[in-house]
Amino acid sequence: MNSQAFHSVDGTYNFAYLDEQTKRMIRRTLLKAIAVPGYQVPFGGREMPMAYGWGTGGIQITASIIGKDDTLKVIDQGADDTTNAVSIRRFFQRVSGVKTTEETQKATLIQTRHRIPEKQLTENQILVYQVPQPEPLWKLEPREVETRKLHAYSEYGLMHVKLYEDISRHGEIITTYDYPVEVNARHIMSPSPIPKFDNPKMAMMPALQLFGAGREKRIYAIPPYTRVRSLDFDDHPFEIQRFEDPCALCGAEGVFLDEVILDDKGDHMFVCSDSDHCRERRAAGHAGHRASDAASIGFVSSEGEA
Amino acid sequence: MTQKSLMLQVRNLRKTFTLHGRGGVQLPVFNDISFEVSAGECVALIGSSGSGKSTLLRSLYANYLPSAGEILVKHHGEWVDIASVEARTKLEIRRETIGYVSQFLRVIPRISSIDLISEVAISGGMSSEIAIEVSSALLRRLNLPEHLWNVPPATFSGGEQQRVNIAMGLVRPYPILLLDEPTASLDASNRESAIELILEAKSRGAAIIAICHDETARDRFADRLFDVSQFKAAA
Amino acid sequence: MKALLEAESVGHSYPGGQLGCEDVSFRLYPGEVLGVVGESGSGKSTLLGCLSGMLEPSNGIVRFDVGGQGLRDVFSLSEPERRLLMRTDWGIVRQNPRDGLRMNVSAGGNVGERLMAVGARNYGNIRNEALDWLTRVEIPSSRVDDLPRTFSGGMQQRVQIARILVSKPRLIFMDEPTGGLDVSVQARLLDLLRGLVRDLGVAAVVVTHDLAVVRLLSDRLMVMRQGRVVETGLTDQVLDDPQHPYSQLLVSSVLQA
Numbered sequence: 052m053n054s055q056a057f058h059s060v061d062g063t064y065n066f067a068y069l070d071e072q073t074k075r076m077i078r079r080t081l082l083k084a085i086a087v088p089g090y091q092v093p094f095g096g097r098e099m100p101m102a103y104g105w106g107t108g109g110i111q112i113t114a115s116i117i118g119k120d121d122t123l124k125v126i127d128q129g130a131d132d133t134t135n136a137v138s139i140r141r142f143f144q145r146v147s148g149v150k151t152t153e154e155t156q157k158a159t160l161i162q163t164r165h166r167i168p169e170k171q172l173t174e175n176q177i178l179v180y181q182v183p184q185p186e187p188l189w190k191l192e193p194r195e196v197e198t199r200k201l202h203a204y205s206e207y208g209l210m211h212v213k214l215y216e217d218i219s220r221h222g223e224i225i226t227t228y229d230y231p232v233e234v235n236a237r238h239i240m241s242p243s244p245i246p247k248f249d250n251p252k253m254a255m256m257p258a259l260q261l262f263g264a265g266r267e268k269r270i271y272a273i274p275p276y277t278r279v280r281s282l283d284f285d286d287h288p289f290e291i292q293r294f295e296d297p298c299a300l301c302g303a304e305g306v307f308l309d310e311v312i313l314d315d316k317g318d319h320m321f322v323c324s325d326s327d328h329c330r331e332r333r334a335a336g337h338a339g340h341r342a343s344d345a346a347s348i349g350f351v352s353s354e355g356e357a
Numbered sequence: 358m359t360q361k362s363l364m365l366q367v368r369n370l371r372k373t374f375t376l377h378g379r380g381g382v383q384l385p386v387f388n389d390i391s392f393e394v395s396a397g398e399c400v401a402l403i404g405s406s407g408s409g410k411s412t413l414l415r416s417l418y419a420n421y422l423p424s425a426g427e428i429l430v431k432h433h434g435e436w437v438d439i440a441s442v443e444a445r446t447k448l449e450i451r452r453e454t455i456g457y458v459s460q461f462l463r464v465i466p467r468i469s470s471i472d473l474i475s476e477v478a479i480s481g482g483m484s485s486e487i488a489i490e491v492s493s494a495l496l497r498r499l500n501l502p503e504h505l506w507n508v509p510p511a512t513f514s515g516g517e518q519q520r521v522n523i524a525m526g527l528v529r530p531y532p533i534l535l536l537d538e539p540t541a542s543l544d545a546s547n548r549e550s551a552i553e554l555i556l557e558a559k560s561r562g563a564a565i566i567a568i569c570h571d572e573t574a575r576d577r578f579a580d581r582l583f584d585v586s587q588f589k590a591a592a
Numbered sequence: 593m594k595a596l597l598e599a600e601s602v603g604h605s606y607p608g609g610q611l612g613c614e615d616v617s618f619r620l621y622p623g624e625v626l627g628v629v630g631e632s633g634s635g636k637s638t639l640l641g642c643l644s645g646m647l648e649p650s651n652g653i654v655r656f657d658v659g660g661q662g663l664r665d666v667f668s669l670s671e672p673e674r675r676l677l678m679r680t681d682w683g684i685v686r687q688n689p690r691d692g693l694r695m696n697v698s699a700g701g702n703v704g705e706r707l708m709a710v711g712a713r714n715y716g717n718i719r720n721e722a723l724d725w726l727t728r729v730e731i732p733s734s735r736v737d738d739l740p741r742t743f744s745g746g747m748q749q750r751v752q753i754a755r756i757l758v759s760k761p762r763l764i765f766m767d768e769p770t771g772g773l774d775v776s777v778q779a780r781l782l783d784l785l786r787g788l789v790r791d792l793g794v795a796a797v798v799v800t801h802d803l804a805v806v807r808l809l810s811d812r813l814m815v816m817r818q819g820r821v822v823e824t825g826l827t828d829q830v831l832d833d834p835q836h837p838y839s840q841l842l843v844s845s846v847l848q849a
Contacts, residue, residue, distance in 0.1 A: 191694070204672040206679075208709025212694075212701050215708065218715055219698055219737045284715040377837030378844060419826060421833040444812045444826055445621050465808065467783045476790075 067114040068146040073097055077115035077270070081261060084272035089234030090202070091185050096268040106139060106164060107265030109181035113162050116177065116261075117143065122150045124158035129166040129307070129324035136164075155327050165228070167249040169306045169328040172258035174275060180243045182264040185271065187231040187241040207239050210282060218287055227292065233280045234273055247281065248291045248307045254279040298323045299341040301332035313344070320344070363431065364533050364564035365394040365417070370426035372412055373590065385590030386412050390426070392583055396532070399555075399565040401579035404586035410568045411460075413585055414535050416440070417566060418457050419447045430454060430533065452480060456531030458522050460538045470513075471496065471506040474524045481529040488528075495524045499550050515542040520551075527554050534558055536567040540574045552577050595619040596763055596795050597643065598663055602652035603819075604638050611819045612638030615652070618814065618824065622762065625789060625796045627810030627827060629803060629842070635819035637767065640799045644684050644765045645674050656682075656763070679709055683756030687768040689748035692755070693740050699726060699751050700736040706759040725754040729784060746777035750784065757788060764789075766798045770805055782808050803846050807831060815839045 065071065073095075080094040099107040117123065123143055127136040131153040139162060140151050152158050155170040162179045172178060188198050191209050201209065210231055217224045230247035234240050242253060243262060253260060253273060260273040273279060283289040297304045299320035306328065308321040320341050323329035333342065368391050374384040386409040394400050402410040415421040417428055419439045427438045432446075432454045439450055451457075465473065471492050478488035496506060499520040505513065510521050519542050526534060539555065540548045548571075555578045559565060569575040597620040604612040613635030620626055630636040641647030643654055648667050655663035658677065666674065678684070686692040693702050703722040704712070712718050723733050729750040740748050749769065756764060769785065770778040786809055789796055798809050806813055806827055813827040815838065823836040834840045 191697075200671075200675075204675060206672075206675065206709065208705055208707075211708040211713070212697055212705050215704055215715060215718065216698060216701050219700055219719070284718075285713050286716050374833075375835075377840050415832070420828050422825070422829055422835060444824075445619075445624065447826055448624070448811050465783070465786070466779045 064146050066119075066147055067117050067143070067149075068100075069097065069111065069114045074115040077111060080270045081112070081115070081272060084261070084270050085259070085274050087238070088273050088277050089232075089238030089240040089271060091240075091269040091271045094268055094270050096265050099265065100142075101138075103266035104183065106135065106162070106181040108263030108267075108270070109162050109164070109179050109265075110139060110142070110263075111265060112179045112261050112263040112270065113143065113160060114146075117147060117149055117160055119147070119149060121159045122152050122157055124152050124155060124161045124327075125163075126161070126166060126168070126326075127164040128309070129168075130326040132326065153327050154331070155325075165244045165246075166307070166324055167245055167252045169303075169323070169325040170331075172256060174257045176258040178256075178258050178260045180245075180260065180262045182241065182243040182262050182269075183266070184229075185241055185262070185264040185267050185269040187229075187239055202238060205237070207233075210239055211284075214282060214284065214287075218284070224283065224287060224289075230289075231282050233282060235277050236280075239282070240271060240273075246292065246307055247289075250279070250281045250289070251291065294321065296321055297339060298329060298332075299339045300344070301329045301337045301342070302339040303329065303332055303337070362396045363393055364396050365431070365566070366427075366429040366436070367392050367417070368427040368429065370413070370416065370428065371424045371590065372409065372416060372421065373424045387585060387588040388590035390585070390588045394533075394564040394566060396562045396564050397559055398581075399559055399567060399579050401575050401582050402566065402568050403582050403584050408586035408589060410585050411537060414537055414566065414568055417535055418451070418455060454531060455533045455535060456526045456529060458526035458534070458536045458539050460541065461518075465509075466511065467509055469507045470501070470510045470521045470524075473510070473521060474528050477525050478528045492524065492528055495528055495554075496520070498554065499524060500547055516544065516547065519543055520547060523551055523554065527558060530558075530561060530563070532563060534563050534565045534567075536565060536569070538568055538570065540569060540571055548574060593621055594657055595663065596622050596624075596657050597797070598653075598655040599643060600653045600655070602639065602642050602649045602654055604642050604647060604649045604651070611635070613642070613816070614819045616814075616821055617652075620763075620795055620797065622795055623793045624812065625798060625810040627806030627813045628797065628799045628816060629801060629806055629813065630816035631801055631842075633818065634816040636799045636816050638819075639816070640765055640767055640797065643797060644682065645678055646684075679706055680759045681761050681763065683759070683761045683764040685749075685752055685756060685764060685766040685769050687771045689740070689745070689752045692752040693748060695740050698737045698739060699731065699743070702740065702751055703754045703758050706755065710759070721758065722754075725758050726751070728757075728788070729754045730780075744777075746773050746781060749773065749781055753785070753788070757792065757794075760792070762795060764794055764796045766796060766800075768800050768802075769798065770800075770802065778805075785809060803831060803843065815842065 076095060080092050084092045096111060099110060101107060125136045125140040127133040143149060144151060155168045159175060160177050164181045186198055188201060188209060191213055192198050214224050228246045229241055229244040230250055231239055232242055232250060242250060255276050257275050259275055262271045281289040294308050298308060300322050303323055307324045309324045310319055311322055312319050370390040371388045372386045376382050402413060404410050412421055416423050423440045428440045429436045430439050430450055432450050439447055474492040475488035478491055479485055501517060501520050510518050523539055540551050543551060552574055559578060599616050599618050602616045603614040606612055616639055628636045628639060642649045645666050654666045656666050658664045700719060700722040703725050704718040707718050707721060723736055726736055727733060731747060731750055740751055770781055782805060798806060800806060810827050813830045814821045815823040817838045823830055823839045830839060831843055834843050
């Protein structure tokens with residue numbers, strides 16, 4: 052199977068930036084990761100044209116699996132229009148010419164930083180997460196030689212020590228993002244800094260979930276329809292965040308909200324973190340109590356910039 | 358009591374100390390000691406100072422290692438040579454069969470006198486409530502003032518420590534008892550209590566080997582004398 | 593009664609030929625405390641390493657009664673089996689409590705870790721058991737959420753002990769348990785150890801250079817010199833009637849207070 056006879060828009064790069072051998076290497080890594088859900092597979096990460104900490108892991112995964120018929124969506128903290136999301140989307144447009152979208156249900160491939168879309172994903176979609184620190188135990192056990200053994204031998208008492216410490220200090224488990232999960236009743240995994248609100252979405256998700264950490268050079272995965280359980284104690288069960296008010300713009304309830312500061316007098320409102328979800332609801336006629344402020348925040352929709 | 362049963366048989370026992378720090382000089386103490394003690398019998402070791410009475414007594418407890426010979430002890434119905442058996446069994450013999458009232462109390466920091474004694478009783482299978490009761494009764498008989506019971510004995514006088522020692526040795530019905538100067542440093546009335554306790558141990562069948570320089574006291578409980586100086590080893 | 597730990601001609605040499613220990617054999621039974629004394633270079637620390645599963649012996653075999661199923665060569669166990677053993681049925685009290693504790697985890701978390709490691713998942717129960725153990729080692733309950741770095745050396749040592757005993761091990765190893773502590777603190781710690789060992793029926797191997805420690809804690813004693821055991825016997829016999837020239841030297845060298 053020879054490579055796509057397509058070069059980037061200005062003709063200087065291979066399709067999707069990475070050479071084909073590298074893509075195959077990463078795909079092999081992905082297969083291993085899918086075969087052992089939640090297990091961190093080391094991989095030979097490449098030097099990418101952006102610094103570590105800017106999503107190089109997620110970008111390498113996306114680059115390895117994206118095809119010319121894909122439709123790509125990129126979000127950062129749930130929004131399509133933040134700097135990072137815009138940069139990454141433009142990068143892929145330039146090196147692959149692939150169609151992009153902001154609408155979740157139109158995307159076949161979604162790269163995300165720190166959020167899972169509110170809309171239920173399907174079996175035809177792949178979700179790629181950007182991961183800063185893949186090792187859930189790193190704060191308690193910095194030695195990698197040791198954490199490899201802990202994962203290999205399923206010695207996870209230490210993870211519960213961390214949760215115990217939270218409860219003893221704060222009366223509850225205070226971790227609100229990057230909340231550790233147990234995947235397929237075997238490996239404990241860091242879901243990346245998504246809010247714990249999103250953790251339940253990972254369980255039995257119809258879409259394939261792939262995780263890439265560029266600096267640490269690790270890839271892991273959750274196959275579709277896999278059991279994912281957030282860690283807790285019997286007498287301190289896992290709970291997601293609850294918001295008192297609905298989204299101020301579209302009135303959505305049961306979604307993750309961001310706080311937006313409106314002026315320097317302290318005026319603020321809570322709006323959907325998932326910008327596409329909010330836009331879709333408003334387009335369908337839903338309105339929150341500050342719907343008129345939508346324009347002032349500058350929610351702009353764009354589709355498939357070429 | 359018709360037939361007395363043998364509890365202890367010492368055979369051809371020899372003890373020589375070798376002082377390596379002094380060029381390996383040998384200090385022979387005694388040689389070829391043999392004797393027997395039966396249940397309910399008390400043998401008092403006599404002999405001039407330095408003749409090896411204490412050394413012999415300590416050897417019977419496996420505190421000193423004999424240079425030659427055997428010390429056979431009736432332990433759980435079997436004859437066992439405490440001098441040559443493995444450590445585990447020696448410890449078992451000390452737990453179950455032989456009690457030792459030493460001349461000097463080995464002080465364990467922070468353990469009160471009542472606890473020192475009841476620990477011994479508990480090791481013999483008594484429940485802790487009964488152990489405390491029995492230990493208290495014993496201390497009362499030995500006239501140890503009650504305000505000293507919950508105090509560790511480190512600061513006690515010689516006589517007070519001796520009474521704790523005696524209680525530790527007699528709180529359990531050991532089949533064999535070794536007594537090293539049990540009445541030394543006791544005044545007349547406490548001495549009397551100690552002697553009574555020793556006689557009671559005898560009458561319940563304990564085989565006793567004692568060192569007691571106080572002849573009056575000794576004559577009260579000893580059935581026969583064994584002169585260790587007769588076995589003085591040649592230099 | 594079955595032996596709990598067995599050493600058969602155990603020896604270990606370091607790379608370069610330097611001798612650690614040589615030809616050590618003994619059997620330890622449940623509830624027995626074995627003291628190992630020697631000066632620096634005697635090989636006692638190497639021996640402890642071999643016995644406690646940390647250092648694979650170059651010669652000989654160390655066997656432990658794993659799961660009550662009979663003696664097994666400790667180094668024939670798979671690594672996860674051995675690690676599990678060291679977390680549950682064994683404990684190692686290290687000389688420096690910093691090596692045996694998680695300094696960035698509270699006292700309660702330190703003590704509860706072994707419970708969580710074998711699947712305890714009820715916070716309330718874990719905390720209660722941790723509190724119970726801290727009380728047993730005479731640490732005030734109010735300190736349960738404090739970090740060990742706020743504790744004195746003696747207290748840190750006691751947290752280490754509680755952390756180990758919570759899993760009800762049948763065998764503990766102690767490496768200079770009172771090293772670096774003030775004399776009165778040592779006395780208190782030794783007394784605590786003595787009581788706990790006796791109450792729990794735990795067997796122990798205590799390695800130290802301090803004769804007073806073995807006098808108080810151990811039933812049996814091995815004297816080591818230049819990698820070999822030169823004398824072995826009941827503690828009081830070896831200390832009161834030492835046979836070997838080196839044992840006599842050791843005993844006579846102890847300063848009387």
